[in-house]
Amino acid sequence: MTVSAELELKSFVLLRLGERRFAVAADGTxxxxxxxxxxxxxxxxxxxxxxILRRRRIVPVCDVAEKLVGxxxxxxxxxxxxxxxxxQRTEWVAIPVTGECELINSELNAASASDEPHVAGWLSxxxxxxxxxxxxxxxxxxxxxxxxxAASQRPPVQKARQSEARP
Amino acid sequence: xxxxxxxxxxxxxxxQIILFRIGEQLFALSSSSVQEVRSADSLSGGATxxxxxxxxxVRQFVxxxxxxxxxxxxxxxxGISAPEGILAFVLRNTRTALLVDxxxxxxxxxxLQALPLSFCHEERQWYRGLTALDQTVVxxxxxxxxxxxxxxxxxxxxxxxxxxxxxETEVKRDADTDLGTELN
Numbered sequence: 001m002t003v004s005a006e007l008e009l010k011s012f013v014l015l016r017l018g019e020r021r022f023a024v025a026a027d028g029t030x031x032x033x034x035x036x037x038x039x040x041x042x043x044x045x046x047x048x049x050x051x052i053l054r055r056r057r058i059v060p061v062c063d064v065a066e067k068l069v070g071x072x073x074x075x076x077x078x079x080x081x082x083x084x085x086x087x088q089r090t091e092w093v094a095i096p097v098t099g100e101c102e103l104i105n106s107e108l109n110a111a112s113a114s115d116e117p118h119v120a121g122w123l124s125x126x127x128x129x130x131x132x133x134x135x136x137x138x139x140x141x142x143x144x145x146x147x148x149x150a151a152s153q154r155p156p157v158q159k160a161r162q163s164e165a166r167p
Numbered sequence: 168x169x170x171x172x173x174x175x176x177x178x179x180x181x182x183q184i185i186l187f188r189i190g191e192q193l194f195a196l197s198s199s200s201v202q203e204v205r206s207a208d209s210l211s212g213g214a215t216x217x218x219x220x221x222x223x224x225v226r227q228f229v230x231x232x233x234x235x236x237x238x239x240x241x242x243x244x245x246g247i248s249a250p251e252g253i254l255a256f257v258l259r260n261t262r263t264a265l266l267v268d269x270x271x272x273x274x275x276x277x278x279l280q281a282l283p284l285s286f287c288h289e290e291r292q293w294y295r296g297l298t299a300l301d302q303t304v305v306x307x308x309x310x311x312x313x314x315x316x317x318x319x320x321x322x323x324x325x326x327x328x329x330x331x332x333x334x335e336t337e338v339k340r341d342a343d344t345d346l347g348t349e350l351n
Contacts, residue, residue: 039304041192042245044288051283051297051304058297058304060285086284093285142287 009105015080016099017065023123023132030081030092032101045140052094061094062139073098082135093139186271189241190249193305200310203257207266210255219325222318236264237322239313258310279307
């Protein structure tokens with residue numbers, strides 16, 4: 001691998017939802033924590049299950065599995081605490097995941113215009129092509145903060161990815 | 168991994184709150200926003216039925232001088248399956264008498280965290296924020312959040328003329344006889 005190629009590598013956290021793996025940018029995550037009590041109270045935001053207490057902070061739990069794999073997680077082992085941006089503001093959001101997460105370095109292939117807004121790009125790892133998630137588009141938030149902004153800022157599609165098979 | 172983001176909690180000197188229940192669900196309300204605590208019976212005894220389309224959580228109102236108080240079912244407001252509340256909180260500077268099941272206790276909170284922005288629907292009007300008490304997270308309700316301006320307009324439009332309900336205008340009774348309690 002050349003020096004210039006190494007500079008293209010970015011760090012990602014691989015997470016598992018059921019049988020599928022996804023990735024999020026490592027600099028968009030805070031920590032991985034064991035399951036803890038979810039506090040529930042009335043609200044109207046469909047994807048939010050409740051909140052957990054972590055480091056004296058109250059963190060919303062957002063189950064993204066239904067959107068990504070078609071069903072809610074029946075078993076969960078950890079919460080991936082990710083950073084969700086709302087304009088200039090950043091807040092923690094807890095994503096339930098199955099299995100342990102893995103930190104990897106990989107090259108990011110940008111998403112194309114035909115990809116869904118929650119797809120920030122793609123990476124290859126262990127023979128698989130894995131979706132890199134745009135949590136700003138995947139998790140709920142006020143409309144004022146335009147969750148689709150990341151999609152409009154996507155870099156052009158890399159030609160090298162065109163021949164890759166997606167899962 | 169990046170450093171943790173800054174805390175979003177609002178430090179408070181100390182705020183007295185009432186913890187109350189609707190069904191199994193616990194809520195908090197600033198005690199300074201509660202003008203009176205009454206038994207629902209004592210309040211609804213002088214109440215008149217009202218049927219405002221689209222405002223199912225209000226079934227009765229009480230006239231107090233020039234003011235009209237609407238009895239709001241907290242269970243219906245929050246979508247909780249629970250019997251009608253047996254206590255009424257008359258909320259200060261509002262037209263709401265909130266029907267709740269029970270008072271858990273009065274206590275103090277020292278920290279109020281803003282509702283995370285992930286919560287992005289009506290709940291942003293319902294709650295001032297969340298607080299952690301004894302390792303439990305409790306939503307702190309917003310007194311003004313039970314009746315929106317639009318709902319108040321619909322309720323006002325459904326009110327009968329004062330002369331038709333004048334005979335049922337509530338007379339504020341002695342606290343000893345109706346179990347009512349004035350706060351602050």
